[in-house]
Amino acid sequence: MASVIPIVDLEQFNICKEPEDVSDDVQRQLAAQIIDAFSTVGFVGLKNYGIPQEKLAALMTEAKTFFYLPETTKRKYPYRFENQYDRGGWCHLEQEILNYSPRLGDLKETFDVVKDEKVWPDDEVPGFRPAASELCRLCFTLSQRVLLLIGIGLGLEDPSYLKNQHSKDDINHVGTLRCLYYPPIRQDTVIKPGQTRCGEHSDYGFITLIFQDDAGGLELRTRDGEFVPATPMDGVVLVNVGDLMQRWTSDKLVSTIHRVVVPETRLSEERLSVAFFTRPNFDYVIKCLDGSDKYEPITSFEQLTERTLASGLEVHGQ
Ligand SMILES: O=C(O)CCC(=O)C(=O)O
Numbered sequence: 591m592a593s594v595i596p597i598v599d600l601e602q603f604n605i606c607k608e609p610e611d612v613s614d615d616v617q618r619q620l621a622a623q624i625i626d627a628f629s630t631v632g633f634v635g636l637k638n639y640g641i642p643q644e645k646l647a648a649l650m651t652e653a654k655t656f657f658y659l660p661e662t663t664k665r666k667y668p669y670r671f672e673n674q675y676d677r678g679g680w681c682h683l684e685q686e687i688l689n690y691s692p693r694l695g696d697l698k699e700t701f702d703v704v705k706d707e708k709v710w711p712d713d714e715v716p717g718f719r720p721a722a723s724e725l726c727r728l729c730f731t732l733s734q735r736v737l738l739l740i741g742i743g744l745g746l747e748d749p750s751y752l753k754n755q756h757s758k759d760d761i762n763h764v765g766t767l768r769c770l771y772y773p774p775i776r777q778d779t780v781i782k783p784g785q786t787r788c789g790e791h792s793d794y795g796f797i798t799l800i801f802q803d804d805a806g807g808l809e810l811r812t813r814d815g816e817f818v819p820a821t822p823m824d825g826v827v828l829v830n831v832g833d834l835m836q837r838w839t840s841d842k843l844v845s846t847i848h849r850v851v852v853p854e855t856r857l858s859e860e861r862l863s864v865a866f867f868t869r870p871n872f873d874y875v876i877k878c879l880d881g882s883d884k885y886e887p888i889t890s891f892e893q894l895t896e897r898t899l900a901s902g903l904e905v906h907g908q
């Protein structure tokens with residue numbers, strides 16, 4: 591089935607280009623395409639976005655090396671959510687529960703890093719830190735570019751307004767790079783009815799970048815409630831709207847439910863993806879931009895804490 595996700599070619603305004611060197615017309619056209627996709631499907635596919643594919647491939651290789659380590663070694667890096675400044679690490683299989691119903695843990699492992707990540711598996715996988723740090727930097731820049739286009743497309747008086755609420759100084763607080771590993775489904779793997787690789791959910795923050803390998807399985811729910819595949823395409827990064835962005839824009843941009851299903855065939859195939867999540871600075875209060883009171887104001891950190899707790903992960907030091 592052809593993908594329902596619109597593809598936008600970012601070549602003329604990718605992260606290698608300075609905004610001042612790109613005409614307003616080009617910026618406005620791209621912005622319109624992105625707003626169109628985000629206000630209908632909630633996802634867009636970007637090609638020629640300017641992140642070298644080798645950098646992504648390098649991180650995927652390092653991440654796999656980590657996930658292939660024995661469980662006892664990975665347990666040295668447990669997921670932690672201590673406070674605003676100290677989060678990250680490894681979640682084991684079935685630890686995170688994204689599905690609302692049934693409440694069953696996801697068949698995935700994850701490793702989260704923030705920019706000034708304190709805990710790295712340097713002894714076992716020395717290449718992971720440089721590869722992840724570099725991709726974090728590039729993803730931050732790409733996210734900023736998309737936020738600028740959203741600001742232009744929404745016709746904000748200051749088009750940089752959204753992008754400036756996710757500031758560079760605070761990247762260590764608000765940008766999270768997550769490597770996701772979906773192990774092969776083995777003959778002795780017990781899959782409970784309704785259990786998936788990644789449960790049905792919408793993302794929490796502003797926007798998410800998703801880089802997937804070619805295993806497939808990611809699906810998004812269309813407005814008529816049907817799940818359709820987000821088939822992997824070479825050189826395409828998916829960008830989707832999160833709940834805070836939907837809230838902020840009073841539902842103009844939509845945060846679409848998605849999931850990763852257990853494959854029906856090729857069960858022995860593993861899957862690896864890399865996501866980069868952005869949200870406003872933690873103390874920023876999200877109110878509807880149009881001045882309406884459609885949603886209660888909430889701070890970025892309150893919302894992250896609420897959603898993290900709801901997914902079954904422990905949160906300390908509140
Ligand atoms: O693995 C994927 O492709 C999607 C992961 C995802 O939706 C998430 O981590 O929020």
Ligand SMILES: [Fe+2]
Nearest residue numbers: 791792793848
């Ligand atoms: Fe997601």
